[in-house]
Amino acid sequence: MPDFPSHTIPPGRTAKVCLIDTTATIDNIPFARLLEPPVEGVTRIPILRTYSFFLENSQGRKVLFDLGARKDLQNLAPSVRSMLGTVEWIVKVEKDVLDILQENGYKGTDIEAIVWSHHHWDHIGNVAPFPKSVDLVVGPGFKEAYLPGPSAIDDNPIPASDYMGREMIEVDFNGPRSLKIGRMMAHDYFGDGSFYLLNTPGHSVGHLSAVVRTSTNPDTFVILGADAIHETGELRPSQYLPIPETLNLAHLSNPQQNILCPGHAVHQFQESRGRKPTDALFKPTAGYNMVDVRSTIEMLQEFDWNENYFFIYAHDGSIKGIVEEFPIPLNDWKEKDWGLLTKWRFLEYYVPCLRSIAASA
Numbered sequence: 001m002p003d004f005p006s007h008t009i010p011p012g013r014t015a016k017v018c019l020i021d022t023t024a025t026i027d028n029i030p031f032a033r034l035l036e037p038p039v040e041g042v043t044r045i046p047i048l049r050t051y052s053f054f055l056e057n058s059q060g061r062k063v064l065f066d067l068g069a070r071k072d073l074q075n076l077a078p079s080v081r082s083m084l085g086t087v088e089w090i091v092k093v094e095k096d097v098l099d100i101l102q103e104n105g106y107k108g109t110d111i112e113a114i115v116w117s118h119h120h121w122d123h124i125g126n127v128a129p130f131p132k133s134v135d136l137v138v139g140p141g142f143k144e145a146y147l148p149g150p151s152a153i154d155d156n157p158i159p160a161s162d163y164m165g166r167e168m169i170e171v172d173f174n175g176p177r178s179l180k181i182g183r184m185m186a187h188d189y190f191g192d193g194s195f196y197l198l199n200t201p202g203h204s205v206g207h208l209s210a211v212v213r214t215s216t217n218p219d220t221f222v223i224l225g226a227d228a229i230h231e232t233g234e235l236r237p238s239q240y241l242p243i244p245e246t247l248n249l250a251h252l253s254n255p256q257q258n259i260l261c262p263g264h265a266v267h268q269f270q271e272s273r274g275r276k277p278t279d280a281l282f283k284p285t286a287g288y289n290m291v292d293v294r295s296t297i298e299m300l301q302e303f304d305w306n307e308n309y310f311f312i313y314a315h316d317g318s319i320k321g322i323v324e325e326f327p328i329p330l331n332d333w334k335e336k337d338w339g340l341l342t343k344w345r346f347l348e349y350y351v352p353c354l355r356s357i358a359a360s361a
């Protein structure tokens with residue numbers, strides 16, 4: 001076994017964190033657009049859910065992390081609309097995050113800031129209906145890359161209505177509340193150790209993830225991975241988190257899909273695709289900077305083996321139906337076994353292929 005990376009996070013308070021299923025889904029994305037090597041019989045990646053997170057610290061300060069996609073897709077930036085017109089993706093959005101907040105008795109004025117993990121349309125939502133007192137928090141280099149200006153890309157991917165008249169704050173990972181968490185640069189957002197923004201570049205300029213302290217004694221954390229990955233198989237297995245030989249998939253949503261010896265089958269599956277058993281199932285194929293995409297995944301793998309960390313990425317379909325959603329906090333995820341129950345659930349999608357490999361062995 002490798003040495004397990006140590007990553008001490010200084011003591012701090014907890015923050016309440018809730019998972020919001022924004023109702024946006026993206027389906028029919030070709031597998032090869034995001035992942036390699038291929039899987040026999042699999043042409044599309046699993047449907048992408050789109051999550052936002054509601055955070056509240058012990059002083060009642062409330063923040064949203066991402067907003068999913070806006071429901072009025074016709075008002076996306078023109079460049080995004082035309083991109084969506086050229087792909088065969090199936091995009092559905094029923095509600096904006098503000099609708100979901102209001103259905104649960106919250107108002108836009110309750111929120112102090114919205115963190116955009118990055119500039120993509122399926123994360124920035126629609127900020128315009130939030131009061132101008134709500135700040136936007138973005139990663140390093142965001143403004144220069146994505147807002148109009150001499151060096152900005154020609155066609156702004158963000159509608160001006162999202163940021164005009166509103167404060168946009170770029171996270172300073174070298175400022176007074178900065179620290180290292182593992183090998184990642186971090187920023188203690190509230191200053192109370194409950195919510196750290198993480199510098200996880202690669203997918204886009206200034207891509208942000210976050211880590212939230214969900215309990216103390218013992219300290220547990222949820223990592224909000226945003227778009228650091230798009231499929232759990234980009235993160236797992238890893239050299240620190242091999243597939244258990246006797247993996248119990250009894251909690252799969254379809255018990256008929258139980259397979260007999262998935263650990264063994266996955267090893268053979270990896271070998272058949274030129275992968276080591278402890279390699280992640282997939283390599284990412286898309287991103288702004290592929291070197292950074294890969295090193296961000298490696299830095300996150302250094303946390304993912306630890307049973308006190310629960311990793312959720314923005315489009316994580318494998319937690320759906322297990323993790324309770326807003327307004328119920330997910331802070332007691334560990335007591336409820338959500339980390340264990342969801343860890344290998346992504347394999348369900350590949351069961352037909354694993355079955356045929358197991359049968360032919």
Ligand SMILES: [Zn+2]
Pocket residue numbers: 120122123227314315
């Ligand atoms: Zn996304």
